[in-house]
Amino acid sequence: MKSGQATVVKNAGSHYLLSELPAWEVFPAVLRGKIRLKASEITNPIAVGDHVRYEADEDGCVITEILPRRNYVIRRSTNLSRQAHIIAANVDRAYVVVSLLFPEVKLPFLDRILVTCELYGIPATVVLSKTDLYRDEAAGQLARFKAIYEGAGYPVIETSVRTGEGIADIREACKGQVNLFSGESGVGKSSLIKALDPSLDPKIGAISLAHLQGKHTTSLYEMYPLASGGYVIDSPGIRGFGLVDVEKEEIARYFPEMLRASQDCRFTPCSHTHEPGCAVKAAVEDGRIAPERYNSYLGMLEEDKKFR
Ligand code: GDP
Ligand code: ZN
Numbered sequence: 001m002k003s004g005q006a007t008v009v010k011n012a013g014s015h016y017l018l019s020e021l022p023a024w025e026v027f028p029a030v031l032r033g034k035i036r037l038k039a040s041e042i043t044n045p046i047a048v049g050d051h052v053r054y055e056a057d058e059d060g061c062v063i064t065e066i067l068p069r070r071n072y073v074i075r076r077s078t079n080l081s082r083q084a085h086i087i088a089a090n091v092d093r094a095y096v097v098v099s100l101l102f103p104e105v106k107l108p109f110l111d112r113i114l115v116t117c118e119l120y121g122i123p124a125t126v127v128l129s130k131t132d133l134y135r136d137e138a139a140g141q142l143a144r145f146k147a148i149y150e151g152a153g154y155p156v157i158e159t160s161v162r163t164g165e166g167i168a169d170i171r172e173a174c175k176g177q178v179n180l181f182s183g184e185s186g187v188g189k190s191s192l193i194k195a196l197d198p199s200l201d202p203k204i205g206a207i208s209l210a211h212l213q214g215k216h217t218t219s220l221y222e223m224y225p226l227a228s229g230g231y232v233i234d235s236p237g238i239r240g241f242g243l244v245d246v247e248k249e250e251i252a253r254y255f256p257e258m259l260r261a262s263q264d265c266r267f268t269p270c271s272h273t274h275e276p277g278c279a280v281k282a283a284v285e286d287g288r289i290a291p292e293r294y295n296s297y298l299g300m301l302e303e304d305k306k307f308r
Contacts, residue, residue: 001057005067007090008050009223009231016046016063018054022176024225029054029061047072047086048221048233049178071121073180073235087221088180088233091120095170097127097183097192100141101134105187107148111255111296113182114154118254119246122180125155125173129188132160148290153256161188161195171196174230178223182235193234197227202234251300252280257289258297273301 006018006029015028029052031045046052051067072089094117098105110126117124126149134142135158142158149156157173159166173179174196183189190202224232249269252258258280262270266277272294273281283289 001055003053003055003064005051005053007223008046008048008052010048011044011046011221018052018061018063021231027061029056029063031063041082041084042074043083043085047089048223049089049091051090073120073122087235088178090178091122091180091233092177093173094122094124094180094182095127096124097129097181097187097189099130099133099187100128100138100145102130103184103186107292108296108299109184111293112300114152115246115251115254115300118256125157127166127170127183127192128156128158129183129192130160130162131158131165132162135160148292151257151288151290152293159192161191164195167192167195171226171228174226174232175228176230178231178233180233180235189234193224193232196232197224199227200224200232248301252297255293255297257283257293261289271301273298 004020006020008016009019009026010017012028015030017026018029019026046063046066049072050069052063053065053067054061054063056062069089071091073087073091073094074084075087076084096110096113096117098110114124114126128142128145131142146156146158155173157166157169159170161167170192181189181193193200193202221233221235224234226232246254249271252262252272258272261280261283262272264279265272265275266279267275270278270280272278280289280294284291284294
């Protein structure tokens with residue numbers, strides 16, 4: 001009997017595909033019946049990126065144990081049932097793809113995604129796509145965007161699949177890591193992944209999967225190896241990312257620049273709205289914290305009031 005440790009690279013419905021990374025040698029495995037879901041609201045026991053132990057003999061390969069997750073990305077059903085689905089586990093970095101134009105990014109939307117990444121414990125990079133369309137026309141806006149997000153502590157990579165800008169930088173950053181790519185439809189995420197490795201075509205993959213599996217698809221999430229090194233998980237649609245798990249008092253902790261500044265607030269806890277001696281408000285006033293980010297924070301507090 002052979003046994004070992006491997007990473008889940010795809011949920012293929014009746015079975016999983018595993019590989020012992022960094023080698024890319026994919027083999028099928030089934031889940032042993034006795035592995036039960038610990039949290040009953042989770043609909044899938046194993047997700048792409050999970051590290052598992054397996055045992056193999058002439059009858060096939062069986063997953064015997066799911067190793068503890070370093071982090072995971074979870075999506076709730078929209079219908080307010082308690083059900084949730086783990087999209088990916090053990091992600092080294094999330095690349096959040098946005099464009100300044102076609103479609104124009106809404107900063108509160110981006111900030112919500114970045115807060116979610118912080119909540120999950122996944123370092124995030126902001127990818128500014130399609131720069132060929134606005135590098136000159138919107139130079140001021142581009143500079144401001146970079147200042148806001150680099151100021152908050154996020155790397156910002158400017159890319160264009162037309163000019164090739166930034167592609168080599170992302171390839172380099174992806175090496176040796178599991179990288180989750182997410183972005184609103186139309187931002188150029190598929191084009192970007194294809195530019196990183198022309199042998200990958202996420203659009204075609206997603207369509208054929210949807211066709212084969214219909215609505216109850218469990219396998220839209222798949223890990224691909226990049227020819228240049230590292231792995232990509234393409235995450236279609238990011239709207240399901242929610243703040244359900246975060247208490248209002250905690251939201252500011254997931255804005256890294258606000259967390260840093262809040263050490264000097266006079267009161268603890270401080271909502272950074274009305275309290276005297278609030279170091280976050282002081283930092284917004286003297287420009288160390290971008291007002292755009294602070295406004296996103298206030299918006300999240302408001303929304304929280306509405307829904308709770
Ligand atoms: P996705 O929905 O995020 O996967 O977006 P796609 O990769 O399908 O791209 C959406 C549209 O934007 C397509 O018409 C692409 O040709 C276009 N596009 C993607 N990247 C770029 C870019 O870097 N520059 C320009 N000018 N257009 C781009
Ligand atoms: Zn404060």
